[in-house]
Amino acid sequence: MRKSHPVRRAVLATAATVSGIVLLLSLKPASDPGAAQAAGGAAPPAAAQSPQGGAQPIGDGTVTGDAVSTQYGAVQVRLTVSGGRITRAEAVQAPKGGQSDQVTSRSVPKLNRAAVTAGSADIDTVSGATYTSTGYKKSLQSALDKARAAGGPGGGTGDGGGAGGGSDAGEDRARTVTGDAAQTQYGPVQVRITVSGGKITKAEAVRTPKGGQSDQITSNAVPKLNQAAVTAGSADIDAVSGATYTSAGYKQSLQSALDKAGG
């Protein structure tokens, strides 16, 4: 039967909610700590400020741009660069669900082609897919920036490495195949393998669980899984203890990559 103070209560509730949300927002970093690693090989910052600036040739290899969120979902572009040119562009993330499926399937192939043709982020927007196009261009630009930052020969996360420019060199050419993303309890896992001469020469995870404890587990387990995949040459690899879900997702995605490479 205590006296109630509705106004005081409302002011307190508002103040507590607003300050709680502001606190949460301010605790989040401005850039994803995991993204820097994903850029691969992360060259020292000095390289980005080299006198050649934007004119510096982009490094060979594959590079994944930042995920750019749009109203309909995130867009993330991955480029394959060879001989300083974009040889391939693909969207590893694009808006999904509902109407978005349709818009994505119509616009993304066009954008991929345009990126390869233009060799830069200066591409036209696909009509009816304004948001996706804008996000695509932003992610593409960030991929190009990263490729430049990674710098000259051998600097990239490349599939070619020393074999630079050998992309069309007959039967022995290296192919990169990306498996389907496997959903795990902690986030999706997606594996990309480089196959050369019928063998896996390289395996890497392009998507892994992120955030909180997952960062630690991922950085511990993924290199082991990559090595195991190359050694085994198949998806029949042991799970890393303490990373059961990630291992299971990895194996699943690896199998799908192998299936694609075989077919």
Next chain:
Amino acid sequence: MTTTLAGGRAARRQTMRRIRPRRSPAVPLLLAVGAGAVAVLWLWWSSTPSLADTTQKIIAAGRITGLLGGYLMALVVLQMARVPALERRVGSDRVARWHAMSGRYTVSLVVAHVFLIMWGYARQAGRSLGDIVQQTVTSISTLPDMGKAATGTGLLFVIAFLSIGPVRRRLPYDGWYHVHLLTYAAVFLTFWHQITTGNEFAVEPAAKTFWYGLYGVVTALVLWYRIITPVRLNLRHRMRVAAVIEETPGIVSVLISGRRLHRMGAEAGQFFRWRFLAPGMRFSSHPYSLSAAPRPDMLRITVKAIGDHTSRLRELEPGTRVWAEGPYGALTAQRRSRGKVLLVAGGVGITPMRALFETLPGAAGDITLLYRANSTQDLALWGELAKIADERGARLMYAVNSPDGERPDISADSLRRKIPDVDRHDVFMCGPPGFAQSVYEALRGAGVPARRIHHESFEM
């Protein structure tokens, strides 16, 4: 039924043994709700790697308010699911106040969510704050399930508007109540966009399971306790009006017969929500306390004719079917922590006090009833109260206005004078809000600790 114990130390000891005050589960429940809110915030935290710029921060704030709003929405519905643990242990009045408070807070969160998300999306699309309406239209027409969500949110805003104090007081109770039931539709409509467009649920399948689980459990509880339980209760007990008795001018008792009514588990001090299946009364259900301990074949409620509904009770024909939901309320013997009890009744608030006066175990002199009314003619049920007092050696006092209309003095001093050991009593109280407030203050002044003053108030 009535247990009258003879006086003496042995009887008192026996009484004390039976007194096991049950703690209200309010604190653990509130802690659980807090833990759930933290889990919801964690869900946002773990699925958001970084916030690059102001636009991202605005959208993030919109997501946090949306997630919390969705979480609380489920709890707001749960509070009205008539779950026995809430109704009988925490108390229907307290839960109703929680419901009103958390409802207001949830609607505020939804307003913030809509505004922040649309503002953020507008900025992301390179538009300004002024284009927020246009952005809202675009989002509703292009994003999945947003049409439903917009309808549901609109409905929610209408319901919230009609529940604002001054607006609500101008509406007839039944009309307001039936509009309020549309909240279920609003919650259903807004649920789907949370799953299909919610970033957290797309990234984290476990979160989706959690969300479906939360809403699934609430739906099951609502179906069980608001529909299935009352249907079973009424099929089993088949209640009808047996007689209507005028107690004093303006106060009537309704006797209700039925089968095996003692099996309903009702205790003295509790109430049911009654619906009389007579013309013009079918669509309104009202809470009235039992004014006597339930008998196997008979229940009794006593009602003061103040409103439309209560006046019509007088004209009820014997044999009218009765639909009851309950029992609800926590103003029962389980709140008691002391051997001595003071019951305070104001006007028609006598009904639950009358039932407790008859049934609370106690030796002679342990139970005291203080009955406040305007005049001696308004002391409804006085005859039977006097008989009970006589039989069990309980004290019965009344306070009425003096012939010139002056109010009786109920203050700390007068209470202490009449009941010297008042500070060693448990106090049960029922009456109009102003009366209850002044008696509460007098009791506190006389040294009764707040935790021993048990009161039910249906004022918001």
